[in-house]
Amino acid sequence: MLLVQTQMKLVRSDSPEVARCTDSTNVRASRYWPAFAYGIPFDLIILFLFIVMSLLVSVRSAAWLGMFFFLIWNAYVLWLTKSSRRNWCAAVCSGQVYLRLYMTRETAPEGIDEPDVIVFETSEIASISIRTVEAYLYGPKPKIAECLVIELAPVVAESVPAHIPSFPQYCEAMGCCGEPVSNYLGCVTNEDGRLAISWRQCHPNLRVFVRQVVRECPTIVIGPEERSELDLNSIWHGIRLNDLDAQQRRSLLQAKRLGFDSDFTWRLSIYKQISSQEVQAYLAELEREEAGTER
Secondary structure (H helix, E strand, O other): OOOOOOOOEEEOOOOOHHHHHHHHEEEEEEEEOHHHHHHHHHHHHHHHHHHHHHHOOOOOHHHHHHHHHHHHHHHHHHHHHHHHHHHEEEEEOOOOOEEEEEOOOOHHOOOOOOEEEEEEEEEHEEEEEEEEEEEEOOOOOOEEEEEEEEOOHHHHOOOOOOOOOHHHHHHHOOOOOOOOOOOOOHHHHHEEOOEEEOOOOEEHHHHHHHHHHHOOOOOOOOOOOOOEEEEEEEHHOOOOOHHOOOOHHHHHHHHHHOOHHHHHHHHHHOOOOOOOHHHHHHHHHHHHHHHHOOO
16 A cells, blocks of 8 residues: 655745745646736726826926826736736646645644645646536526636545635535625635635646646646536526525525625526615625525
8 A cells, every 4th residue: 555645734825835836837827817807997087197197288298297196007027917926826846736725824833934836746636636616697699617626546535634724515406616806806615525626717727737737747647637517597586586496596605605696696686676785785695594594
């Protein structure tokens, strides 16, 4: 019987070890942050100040000052959104796999100063696979949610730290790919020895990343892809939210946890004739009910 020596550890993302890995490896996945989403609001403020200054001072002075702030701000936005060191979520180098947890200060284990990266030896990984959920939010064309699933060797799975979020209630037959909350587009969840890493707005493509991992570490086994569907089309019938049955309510929560809440919130507002605030309150109530049922 093959025994695996557990080398799993927790480190900080700003540690020299992590910096060396993310700088040197060719197998790295990063979150994609659209620069325009951050740049436009302040660019509009700059334009407004330019108009005001051109009326109060001169067009020439306003143009020079406006151009200065425009260039400085957009250079900062590009650095913020494109920096691989800031935005990476998974990396492989020197026979080790680095996963960024995006932990909060409150969930950091006692005695450790905010570790947010978990490190595995490739020998501690039994297999990796892809989980895909086709979400039919409205009509026949689905939106796709994907996550990378890492199955750990049994002896390692037993020692996975308790601070890694474990949401078994989120991972029913439809599957889940983490919960993108608190602006964390990447999230690692623990499912009884399997880690699910949400791949929302990450690049490269998940299948490309898996191929890169295998080329770097040929001993890692690729498991079969898991595919499932989530259909919300039946939810739009009826007038009141109270008309939804138990399965429809579970489907709403699954869609929310897959990151599709913004897609269906406005449809609920229209079809159920309520405000978006009421929709969010309703979803929060469903989550409380589910948490109470699980206990």
